[in-house]
C-alpha cells in the first residue's frame with residue numbers, strides 16, 4: 001500500500017482569494033437593520049476595519065492576498081492533499097477518496113486562514129485590540145495566534161461550558177497571549193442580562209457573540225473578529241479549494257462529490273466555492289454540506305432574516321436558522337453548534353447549487369475512529385461529520401459498483417478533543433434529534449422584517 005500525498009510548492013500559495021459573489025446566479029440578499037433598512041458600510045465601521053467591510057460587500061471576482069498574510073500562510077500552506085488509499089481498502093470501495101488536510105496550521109484547523117487576514121487588516125487600520133467569541137476554542141486559538149503575529153491584544157469570550165470542559169484550548173489561547181473570559185460574563189450588558197435570567201447558563205455562541213460585539217462597538221481602539229458565517233471569512237477560506245483544484249490537476253483527477261462539515265459554513269465555502277463556477281458552467285459535481293442532527297440548520301431550519309447573535313446586536317442576515325435564541329444541546333462537535341449559517345451558503349443551498357445532509361453524533365465518531373485507524377490522523381469531531389458522509393457514499397459506491405471520486409475537507413485534528421473520544425469509547429455519547437416543537441417555537445421569535453423592494 002503506497003501513500004499519495006499531493007504537495008504544491010510554496011510559490012503556489014494562492015495570490016488571490018476567490019469571491020463567489022461574482023459568479024452567483026442571483027445577487028446575495030442584503031444585510032438589513034432591524035427596521036428593514038439596508039446596512040451601510042458606515043454602520044459596520046464601529047466594529048470592522050475598512051478593508052474587511054469592502055470585502056464583505058465586494059462583487060470583485062479575485063481579491064489580492066496581502067504579501068504579509070501570504071508570508072504567515074507559508075508556516076503551514078500549501079496544505080497537503082491526500083488520497084485515502086488505506087481507507088478505500090478498509091471499506092472495500094471502488095470509489096477514490098481524497099482529503100485536504102487543514103489540521104497542519106499551528107492552531108490545528110482551517111480557521112487561521114481567516115484569522116491571520118483579519119488581524120492583518122485590523123492592525124493596518126490602527127486597531128490595538130480585538131474581541132471575539134469561541135465555542136470549542138478553535139476560533140479563539142486561531143485569533144489568539146494571529147493577534148500574537150501582528151501584536152494585537154485579544155480578548156476571547158468563550159462559551160462557559162467549553163471554558164470548563166476544554167481547559168487545554170484555553171491554555172493555548174493564553175500561550176499566544178489572549179485573555180479568555182467565560183461567557184455569559186458580568187463584563188457586558190448582554191452577559192449580565194442572561195446571568196440575571198439564567199445564573200447557571202452554559203452559554204452559547206450566540207451569547208458570546210453579543211458580548212464580543214457589544215464590547216467592540218463601545219471602544220474605538222477595539223474591533224470585533226468573527227470566525228465564520230460572514231462573506232469575508234468564506235472569502236479568506238477559499239485558499240482551501242483553490243489549492244485543492246491545483247493538487248487534483250496534478251494527478252489528473254476531478255471530484256464527483258465534495259463533502260465538508262458545516263457549522264457557520266466557512267470551510268464549506270472555502271472548499272466548494274472555487275468549484276462552484278464549474279458547476280454553474282454545467283459541470284456535473286455535487287457539493288454536500290454535512291451538519292449534526294442535533295443542530296440541523298440547513299436541513300431543518302427556516303430560511304429567513306435573523307440575527308447572528310442572541311441579544312440582537314448584529315445586522316439581520318437572510319439565512320437558514322434555528323432561531324437566534326437557540327440553546328444548543330451539549331454535543332461534542334462544538335464548532336457546529338451555531339444557530340445560523342453563512343448567508344452565501346444558505347442562498348446557494350436554497351437555489352439548489354449546494355446540498356446538505358445531517359448525521360447523528362455516534363455515527364460520526366465511529367467514522368472518525370475508522371479514519372484514524374486507516375489514515376493515521378485523528379480528526380476533529382467536526383471533521384468526523386464530513387468523514388461519515390464520505391464513508392456512507394463510498395459504501396453506496398460499493399453496492400452500485402460506481403468508481404466515483406470523492407473529496408472532503410479534513411478541517412482539523414482532534415488532539416484537544418480526546419475527552420469527547422473518551423465519551424464515545426465508554427458508551428456515554430448520545431444521539432439527539434433536534435425536536436420539532438423547538439423548531440416551531442424558534443419560528444415565532446424570528447424578527448419580523450422583509451427586504452426592501
Ligand SMILES: *Cc1c(COP(=O)(O)O)cnc(C)c1O
Pocket residue numbers: 109110111138139227228229261262263264265266267268335336380382383411412413
Ligand atoms: C469551526 C470548525 C468547523 C466548523 O466551522 P465552519 O465555519 O462551518 O467551517 C469545522 N471543523 C473544524 C475543525 C472547526 O474548527
